[in-house]
Amino acid sequence: MRPVKLYWLECSSDELPPDTEWLTPLESARCRELHFPKRRAEWLLGRWTAKCALVNFFGSELSSSVLRQIEIRPTLSGAPEAFVNGISSLASISISHSHQRALAAVAPPTSALGCDLETVETRIDAFVADFFTQQEAETVGQCAAADERHAATTLIWSAKESALKLLRVGLTADTRSVEVLIERGEVPDSEWRRMRVTTVDGRAFSGWWLRSGAWMRTIVTDLYSCSPIALSIAKFGRTRGMFCTRCCLRGTQ
Ligand SMILES: CC(C)(COP(=O)(O)OP(=O)(O)OC[C@H]1O[C@@H](n2cnc3c(N)ncnc32)[C@H](O)[C@@H]1OP(=O)(O)O)[C@@H](O)C(=O)NCCC(=O)NCCS
Structure with missing residues (x-):
């Protein structure tokens, strides 16, 4: 089976335009x-990041009028x-x-997904005891150095949030209804690493995580996926002012 292509974009608040002309009337x-x-x-930074990611995913140019053709609506x-x-x-x-940062993950419509962005923080032992499964607590417990322990705790927590977003329950x-399985070992900065998430009712999800400095990102999908591909605002180059159905399907090829 061909792995699903996953895309991600991260933006900071200083990339946000001063106006909101890029929002639809509903937004x-x-x-x-x-x-x-x-x-x-x-909310604005999340919408900006998601819309820029979609424009790049669909291979169109970045402009307020193109961004206004995209609407991100919340479900119930x-x-x-x-x-x-x-x-x-x-x-x-x-x-x-x-x-002041936002992460957006994009995948073809056939794939459910969830993403999460966290800063690596010190969390007390009770946090792990209350929110993690036995196996996850053991993974954290195996980390000798404090920084490694904090990073593992943040990673597992973030992966849980991503999986619960995939399931749309938050x-x-x-x-503890989702369990995160990570490989231990040396972690190169700025490289996505694979992980797995299983649910109490026996489902398994494919996941990715990336740490760079104080930032931890996770993306979880319900289909087997390849390493997330970075989208970039700088990559916008093709000049096309309008979306059409064919253009919007480009990103799914
Ligand atoms: C989903 C949830 C875990 C997000 O956690 P968080 O750490 O506060 O926030 P994050 O920045 O990581 O994610 C927030 C984004 O998750 C998305 N989100 C919210 N609820 C979601 C859900 N049930 N499933 C998937 N994604 C969800 C939204 O896009 C939201 O950003 P936005 O409101 O600006 O569009 C948390 O909001 C939650 O548990 N919600 C429970 C469901 C709920 O209370 N719904 C209220 C009905 S509106």
């Missing part, structure tokens, strides 16, 4: 409803769904934001 209305500046800022669960010119399901998308579910 602008939603933005106006967000009264807390922190929530509004993270809060999970984001991408629409292009009102047509749904052209791509699967997941969003995460943390400390933290309404017991975090």
